[in-house]
Amino acid sequence: MNIFDQKLKAKGHWPLKAKKISILTVNMGYKCDMGCPYCYADLLADRTEEMSLSTVNKVLNILKKNSAIKTLYILGGAPELNPHIKYLLKSAADMGREVMLNSNLAAYSRPGMGDFPAFLAENKIKILSYLSCYTEPRYTDTEAGYTEEGLDKQRGLGTYRKIISALGKLNEAGYGKEGAALTLDIVFHPASASEEICIETIEKNYRNRLKEMHAVTFSHLLAMNTFPTGLLKKTISEDEIKTYTKALEGKFNPCLVEDLMCRHSISVAHDEKLYHCDYWQLLGSAVNNGNASIGRIDGFDCEMPGNREIATSPLFCFLCTAGAGCSDIEHGESKIDAGCTDTKGSADQKKDEKCCSH
Template identity: 30%
Template sequence: MSFNTITKITPFAEKIKQPLLKDKITVLQINLGKKCNLACSHCHVEASPKRTEELTPEICEQLQQLISKFPQIKTIDLTGGAPELNYGFKPLVETARKYNKEIIVRSNLTIYFEQGFEDIPQCCADNKVRIVASLPCYLEDNVDKVRGKGVYDQSIRAIGWLNDLGYGTDEDLILDLVYNPPLPTTKNFSLTAEQSKLETAYKMFLQEHFEIKFNSLLTITNLPIGRTKFFLKKQGLIDDYLYFLESNFNPITVNSLMCRNELSIDYLGNVYDCDFNQMENLPAKIPNGDNLTVTKLLAMDSLDVIEKVQTASYCYGCTAGSGSSCGGALS
């Protein structure tokens, strides 16, 4: 779809005609830091090998308290940067496993080949970690353009390594891959491909060429945040892209938005409604208007202290077409 004029974006809260209310919290998504061995062109976190920000021992201990204190938490979702590269990764995995939580690690796969991190695949298998790994295309050239030369080859080798440990075949060892569409360079925008059809294409290609397996493919829309936002601004496309997302708003997706039942926590212990709000520095608010932190959650002895989700224009990225979340399509 192409746009010749820029139309004012409708505020998201106005579009849904009511506040976006928080549900009972069942997911903690924790960003362990911005350190990463890659610097992907679409990264909304703006992570790279040059970044040094990471979790502190104090915040790590508070997060372990949260995990142990609240049985309502079903899932601990670890992200970064490369989460495995940042402080607190193993302690949080071990604590989550001790309290029988689902553990998700959002991995770039290439971290397994960095010196000192060769034990990560076995650590994940031992703790029944669900690995959600970025592979923005099943073709080598497209992946390396986005993530760096040689990343595709290492990713394929890493998936084979995980398969050898039982990932993709053992029901307790789940390996999901993540697809991000290419960043647009013209106004001929398009929605993310249908998740189920793209998953079939991925599985056929990877099985035929490499004899490797995975469980599910998750399709995620590029939100205009971080490096994606900078790229769109440089191309003069950001307003048109936002309008495209709004014009494809799907109200069916709203009830399933990930921000409704999760807390996103940064390496400093600040709390947000979602990972995207975290990167845009839009903190979660408690009813008195104060910003929420892990320290306050522990003091208040409750996870359910937020009434309304903080929204912004990029929320249309999660509600366009079939919807988009850290768990893939919503409808």
Template identity: 30%
Template sequence: MSAIVQNMQSTTFPAIRRGRLETLQVNVGYVCNLTCFHCHVNAGPNRREKMDRATADLVLDYLRGAGIRTLDLTGGAPELNPQFHYLVEQARGMGVHVMDRCNLTVLEQPGQGDLAAFLAAHQVEVVASLPCYTPDNVDAQRGDGVFEQSLAGLRQLNAMGYGQPGSELVLNLVYNPLGPDLPPPQAQLEADYKAHLAREYGIVFNGLFAITNMPIHRFAKQLRKSGQYEAYMTLLKDAYRAENLESVMCRTLLSVDWQGYVYDCDFNQMLRLPLGAGTQQRTHLRDLIHRDLEGAPITVADHCYGCTAGQGSSCGGAVT
């Protein structure tokens, strides 16, 4: 029996079912210009997984047929995928709201000089990772010089109108703890970020999402190396709040990988946990065309406690 299957069978996390599908979250590949130690994707410059045009077209067909109103593009660095511009243009042409999960430094990469203008022209919501507002903490988690590159990316976006008062261009930042702790209260953290970034750097943004670090892949490896894995899992379980179950992202989101296979969330995708609504080990998006998933079961395991601990955690930050 694999460790993953054993984890699914032994978990005490409660059974949950899908609500109405609202968001298609598409991981276009694991290529990234950064190698962050907390990354649940194990993304980096040496990864080769990239979505092709045929799979991108299938994603668009599914969006069109299912009437989904939000396309959430993630990676890796999704902007480095050859299909990124195509997906954005086609989805926006259908009136679908598009979100780009951006690491900010990609805006400073060679060949990305027009990226900020492209995002603005298509009114893409930018969800940008910035795990702290001080350079030492950011560089410790993401690499030397990343904080300054992130500021440069934010300045590009602000110059395009992102995050500015009265602008329709939405810029949200993402915080995650530096270590094995739960995020602090999101509202207070957002206020602290806004005050510090405006005062020190003249940077503005709309909102902040506080996200819990998932105990999988690189972060789990760090926890085990430091002997903190069991303590962190205990922290997540002890902080479980049943009221967060109603708002966990997997109830209204479907995760698609770079090959078109589907999962209940991006974390399950990385663990290769089969879709709860599926009848086989791997379910492809083409198998779900014209199929209603509402009420279907969701595959759960112990890492799911990360989404229900404390104020809860989702791709949109705290849930309560």
């Protein structure tokens, strides 16, 4: 029994079991146009794994047969690089599903992508984007994401300007404006897991600076922890990893367990295997070892995996259960755990303090 399971057991939540699936997470493949040297997922431009049209149609068939699935959450890699992305987005939207796209935004500057923001708006796709870098000591958390030098150093020369350009085009299409139905959320990575941050203050700084410097706006700012694996693991020491995970462990909040994303979703990989979450997918550990029945998309049944026992790991499970968790990317009908950090003074923190008597 790992330390995360021990925490669950002490609070009466072990073993961790899934509930009815309402969110289908789909990873379109591992190809990415960034090549970040600190990528926790080893996503690079030379990766060729991508979801085929046949598999996309199987995903859509799952949605057709299972009305209980309200939300389709799409990620990658850079999912925009998959040739079938528009087909999947539009088809799911036409079924009346809430569709969320995890995007690095840089892909919007590629040839043939000029109409993509308008396409997203037409189909009312919700966007979760990234404007962040792993902070160097000379940058504060409030500067890290909108510092061109810092972001380009991590993600590649010219990336910052591509992202800002994409934000502007999305604003023109109706995204990210106050009171607008088209949601454009931005994620940043805090510099440390051991310190509390005030997300409201950082969001205000992001909003003011981006508006002043580039006349762009967004809907919400989310603070998201990442976990030390892939290329990121190669850049930090074992002692740093232990310190990081220990800090998250110390912020464990049992109030967040009930609504963890893994309990209400299943993750589909490009190769049709099913995973408890996208983190397990990165480690190659599929449900039922990827065997037929509940381990692959062909054997998917919305009810069958509903009472499955969820595998856990202290490597990343504490990301979604630390402090206030920021565990809800909650817009419309979806509630998606994001592995976020403490949000000192936030509404989520106050909610957790009230709900939890442990």
